Structure formats: C-alpha cells, structure tokens
Amino acid sequence: MSDLAVSDGAPDAPLLEVKDLKVHLRVADRLVRAVDGVDFKVDTAECVGVVGESGSGKSTLIRAISRLMPNLQVDELSGELRFEGRDILRMADRELRTLRRSRGFAMIFQDPLGYLNPTQRVGRQIAEALSPDGRGRSEHRRVLDLLDEVGFADPGAIARRYPHELSGGMRQRVMIAIALASDPKLLFADEPTTALDATVQLQVLETLYRLHKERNMAVAIITHDLGVVAELCDRVYVMQAGKFVENATAVDLFERPQHPYSARLVELSAHRLDFRGMQQ
Amino acid sequence: MSRPVLSLQGVSQIYSSRNASGWGWTTVRAVDDVDLDVHEGETLAVVGESGSGKSTLAKLLLMLNLPTEGTVAYRGVALKELDGAQRSEFRRQVQAVFQDPSSSLNPRMTVEQTLGYVIRRHSLATSAEQRAFILKQLGSVGLDPPEQYLGRYPHQLSGGQQQRIAIARAMMLEPKIIIADEPLSSLDVSIQAQVLQLMQDLRVRTNVGFVVISHDLGAMQSIADRTAVMYRGRIVEIGADIYDKPAHPYTRLLLDARLLPDPRRGRIRSMAAAASPPRSTALEGGCRFRDRCPHAIQICAETEPKLRPVGIGATKAACHRAEELTGATTTEKQAHAALGEK
Ligand SMILES: Nc1ncnc2c1ncn2[C@@H]1O[C@H](COP(=O)(O)OP(=O)(O)OP(=O)(O)O)[C@@H](O)[C@H]1O
Ligand SMILES: Nc1ncnc2c1ncn2[C@@H]1O[C@H](COP(=O)(O)OP(=O)(O)OP(=O)(O)O)[C@@H](O)[C@H]1O
Ligand code: SF4
Ligand SMILES: [Mg+2]
Ligand SMILES: [Mg+2]
Numbered sequence: 001m002s003d004l005a006v007s008d009g010a011p012d013a014p015l016l017e018v019k020d021l022k023v024h025l026r027v028a029d030r031l032v033r034a035v036d037g038v039d040f041k042v043d044t045a046e047c048v049g050v051v052g053e054s055g056s057g058k059s060t061l062i063r064a065i066s067r068l069m070p071n072l073q074v075d076e077l078s079g080e081l082r083f084e085g086r087d088i089l090r091m092a093d094r095e096l097r098t099l100r101r102s103r104g105f106a107m108i109f110q111d112p113l114g115y116l117n118p119t120q121r122v123g124r125q126i127a128e129a130l131s132p133d134g135r136g137r138s139e140h141r142r143v144l145d146l147l148d149e150v151g152f153a154d155p156g157a158i159a160r161r162y163p164h165e166l167s168g169g170m171r172q173r174v175m176i177a178i179a180l181a182s183d184p185k186l187l188f189a190d191e192p193t194t195a196l197d198a199t200v201q202l203q204v205l206e207t208l209y210r211l212h213k214e215r216n217m218a219v220a221i222i223t224h225d226l227g228v229v230a231e232l233c234d235r236v237y238v239m240q241a242g243k244f245v246e247n248a249t250a251v252d253l254f255e256r257p258q259h260p261y262s263a264r265l266v267e268l269s270a271h272r273l274d275f276r277g278m279q280q
Numbered sequence: 281m282s283r284p285v286l287s288l289q290g291v292s293q294i295y296s297s298r299n300a301s302g303w304g305w306t307t308v309r310a311v312d313d314v315d316l317d318v319h320e321g322e323t324l325a326v327v328g329e330s331g332s333g334k335s336t337l338a339k340l341l342l343m344l345n346l347p348t349e350g351t352v353a354y355r356g357v358a359l360k361e362l363d364g365a366q367r368s369e370f371r372r373q374v375q376a377v378f379q380d381p382s383s384s385l386n387p388r389m390t391v392e393q394t395l396g397y398v399i400r401r402h403s404l405a406t407s408a409e410q411r412a413f414i415l416k417q418l419g420s421v422g423l424d425p426p427e428q429y430l431g432r433y434p435h436q437l438s439g440g441q442q443q444r445i446a447i448a449r450a451m452m453l454e455p456k457i458i459i460a461d462e463p464l465s466s467l468d469v470s471i472q473a474q475v476l477q478l479m480q481d482l483r484v485r486t487n488v489g490f491v492v493i494s495h496d497l498g499a500m501q502s503i504a505d506r507t508a509v510m511y512r513g514r515i516v517e518i519g520a521d522i523y524d525k526p527a528h529p530y531t532r533l534l535l536d537a538r539l540l541p542d543p544r545r546g547r548i549r550s551m552a553a554a555a556s557p558p559r560s561t562a563l564e565g566g567c568r569f570r571d572r573c574p575h576a577i578q579i580c581a582e583t584e585p586k587l588r589p590v591g592i593g594a595t596k597a598a599c600h601r602a603e604e605l606t607g608a609t610t611t612e613k614q615a616h617a618a619l620g621e622k
Pocket of ligand 1: 033073
C-alpha cells in the first residue's frame, strides 16, 4: 500500500496546494497587497523554486503557509491552503503543530537570527526539534549527524555554541539542521543558502537533493540565485508584485522565458555586467 | 597608490567559547594575523569560507571589536590613539552595511525616522528639504514609489527592502569608505545590478572606497579592483585577477563550486549519490588547507605557507606551490575529489 493512501486527505491531492491566496497587509493608512491571488502547488517528492523581485511577496507567501504572522496587521487573508488535502488555514493551532512535528512540513525563514533562541545552545535547539524533550543519547548522535550534513567540520564544538557565537552562514546552516530534524515531507525554505560560500552551498544543496531522492522529501525553495534553481528545481514560479507571472519547468524558464521579467532575470544571471575600470 | 585610509597590521581576533565537552574553554582564532590596507577609491572584495572571519574583519575595521593582537590604524594613526575629533571624523568617514539588516535597523523607528536621524545629525539637509532628500535616496536604491516606504517599520519591509535602507543610509553620508557585509544577498539580480551601478556612480563622484564582503563571486568579479580570499581566519590569496588566474588551491575550489545557471548542466542532479566531503579538524602547523587540498605534498604538513607575491602581477598567495599551480586548471577528477563528490 502506498504512503499516500494512509493520509486522511484525498489520495491524489498534491502535497501542498494553495488556491487564490490573498494576504493584504495594512501599513498605517495604506494597503499592501503582498500576496494577491496566487495558485501554487508542490507535488509529493517534487522540487519547486520561487524566484522574483525583492518585495514581491515571497516571504509573505511562506509565512502565510506556515501561519506564522506575528505582529502583522492583516487586512485580508483568504483562499485555500491544503497540506495533503487538509485545510491548514482553518486548522486549530494545536493540530497544526502536531502535523508539523510528525513528518509534516518544515520551514526555514529568511532571517535566521529571528527564529533561533539566543539563550539556548544550538545543539539543544536541534535536539528539541527531534523530539519534545530531546535528551537521549540517540538524539545527541542525530544532532551531530545533522550538523555534519549541513557542512560543519566539528559538529561537537558547534552544538555547544550559542547563536551569537556563530557566523551568519553558520546560523543559516543551523536553521537547516533544525528543519531537517523533523524528517519532513516538505521542506519550504526562504533563501536558505544566501550566506554560504560556494563549496558549503554545494554541500548543503547536495544534502537536500539526497534527502529529496532517498526519502522523497519535497522541496520548495525561495531564492534569488538562478544557479540554485538550475541545480535543484523541476519547476519554477516567478513572482512579481504579489502575483505569479510565470510557472514553468526549469528548462523552459531558462530557454524560453515567457514573461519579460523572467527573461530579464535569466539574461542578467547569464551575463554579469562589468563595472571594473569604468572610473578611469 | 595613496596612503591607506584604514590598515590592519598583524591583526588577530580571538574568541573563547565552550569546548565540546562543555567543561573547558576553547579559543577560536576568528581572524589570525592579517595585514590589509583599504584605500580611497578602491573596491576591495572579501570572499571565502563561511566562518572564516570576514564579518569579524569588518568589525575590526569599523572599530566595533578591539583586536586581541596587532594594530588597526585610521590614516596612519592607531585607533586607540585617535583623539575625540579624529574619532568623530572616523565615525563619519567610515560607514557600514551589516550582514543582518534586520538587526542593524532600529525596530522602533520608521524609515523616515531612521534616515532623518542621520540627516539631522550630520546636517545633510535642512528640515524643509529633509523629506525630499529621503525620497531621493529611497528612489536611488530602487524603492519605488518611495513615498510608500517612509512610514514603515523594519518588520514591515521585505528582506531586500531592509537591506536597501541600510545601503541608502551608508551611502547618503558620502563617506570615504563603506564596509558592506553581504549587501546584495537578499536582492534579485535586477536590483543587484542597480545597486552595483549606484556604488559605481558614487565611487566616480566621491572617490569612496568599498570593502564588500560577499559570497557572490560573479558580482564581485564585476566590481572588485582587488579581492581577498579568506580561509580559516587567514587571507590565503589577494589580488586583482583571482577569478581568471587563481593562485591558491582554495580559490580554485571556490570558483569550481560555483553553480551554473543552466538546468541542463547541473552537477548535483547528475550525481548518483553525494558523498560527504573530507572532514577537517584543527590542524597543528603546516598549511590549513592541506586536508582538502588535492596538491598537498610533504612540506605542506610541516611549514605554514606565508602570504607572499606570486609571479609578476600583484597577486599574493599563501601556498608553497602557488607558482606551479597558478592558472593551471585542476582536473575535473581532482576538483570532484576536493569537493567531496564521487
Ligand atoms: N508586516 C508588514 N506590513 C506591511 N507590509 C509588509 C509587511 N511585511 C512585508 N510587507 C510588504 O509586503 C511586500 C512583500 O514582502 P515580502 O517580504 O513577502 O517580499 P519578498 O518577496 O520576500 O522580498 P525579498 O526578496 O526582498 O525578501 C513588500 O512590499 C513588503 O514591503
Ligand atoms: N562572539 C563570538 N564568540 C565566539 N565565537 C565567535 C563569535 N563571533 C564569531 N565567532 C566565530 O568566529 C569565526 C568567524 O566568524 P565570522 O562571523 O567572522 O565569519 P564569516 O567569515 O563572516 O562567516 P559567514 O560567511 O558565515 O558570515 C566563526 O568560527 C565564528 O563561529
Ligand atoms: S601549501 Fe600545500 S596544502 Fe596548502 S594549498 Fe598549497 S599545495 Fe595545498
Ligand atoms: Mg523575503
Ligand atoms: Mg559573516
């Protein structure tokens, strides 16, 4: 029997399905249509990319999907959000937490410092993501393995550090380790590798790709780096001003971009401008 | 070249931190014996390993950290000997853009208040002109229409919008040096191009010098006059042409690991299974890259290579074999082995 049939949602529903999602925010007297009617879906074991303009609503999308919208003045939040067919927009908080924990979906947010606990060692924070009390020997082993998988040469030493004792890229990797700890079916990551050097980035992407292959982990990745999209993604959404302007396979996006903004992205990432020597 | 605005001589920064057992302390040499000059009108890129000390180097240059060893000097005067007037000149002439913009913007101040504060403090505009001045700055970093952003608090901005506010704040002072830590990381390529152009314009107009820390080798190649490559607390290579003629094996490894924006040539997807890369631990003596270096020989384990001129150009590298390896390409097999691929 397949894994899918076990879930209580519709058997052939996509893993994550978003329909006509709107997130309108209020700033003073102004309305910001941060996400303005998007349809989005991630199938089981699929890798999806989301690229787009800065400020186009990508982070708001992931926050709405995770229902983490602290101190936001929401003017309108509507549409459908389904994970394995279950309505997560209207689900009780407790149910949502359970769903997340038991092989549900894990999120990596854009600003790691905002989501790490400054007073707790990072090893402990990863252990807590493994199991609620997270104190056993096997948990400790697993913490070290996870740190190893995100490219730390000395997991033991890193586990004992506090977030402020880590560099920007190290914190980003700790966030990835925390997300992977729950062995998710879907990993939704907002700019997870921006602070990583090329070799560590490659290693982290390899880890994600391996988990994607071995455990059928679906990945949705928000990124400004078309190289990441080219490496990892089957399908790509291009976002501009709260809407998706293109949804294409990765190959089509690079070879036959339909929307002018997509075309510009592809063009710019292929040919870097040269500013050197302009001064003389 | 002109006298450097900022210079580091033999600078080290040592942090102490709990060791793995939790009982003792270990020290981390985040920056280890670094010499570096920063000039007006020059764009210096700093690239390298995550955790290699780049942000620490930025904090040292900004006088936010005091070095454990060595001296940091502003226009030839050691920072600790600067008098009050020199210190405030330093604060004005050396500006920063931090790696984590959300923590460098005051969460209780709107965009207008944040920029207005700097404008009043440094008398950049009269109070009648202040708003127009701010709108112009916002427009220049691609925040369009700028009026929208005046009343926003940092949490009401996207990651890239916060980053651009921080850039605008540093640039509007027209300082002599701007030290920017990952200023482009949350910007899409089209805004990136706009910000790079803006930096270039400011440089032509005011002869500002930049120290830009970035993982984006492509962007750095397009703007940098010189690039320093850091690995485990040290500058292992510095020069104008490290992208086309890397002299240090680590530089080459970094360049080889760049992702290509081409879905048909992805290296990850084509791999059957990813092997984990070689594990490295603290190495005593010798070259600190030797556990990952495909070219290591006997001497590499015995003597730590010093940063020294290589060839006839101005490139310096810390590698015993730099001369024979410069420009030579690593074979595909060696690159894969070093990157931990099968
Ligand atoms: N709390 C908020 N209140 C009001 N507007 C907000 C809030 N948070 C974000 N916005 C606005 O909503 C829009 C979408 O922001 P979002 O953070 O989703 O963009 P993004 O696509 O993630 O951009 P980036 O690539 O720069 O991170 C932006 O114009 C932003 O200014
Ligand atoms: N306050 C601190 N206490 C202890 N160790 C620290 C502290 N700050 C930084 N470190 C350590 O110093 C080293 C250098 O950190 P730094 O932030 O300078 O790296 P970086 O090159 O900027 O890395 P990244 O590219 O990931 O931002 C790292 O090993 C980090 O863990
Ligand atoms: S000194 Fe030796 S080990 Fe170090 S980078 Fe050069 S060849 Fe490699
Ligand atoms: Mg964002
Ligand atoms: Mg840093």
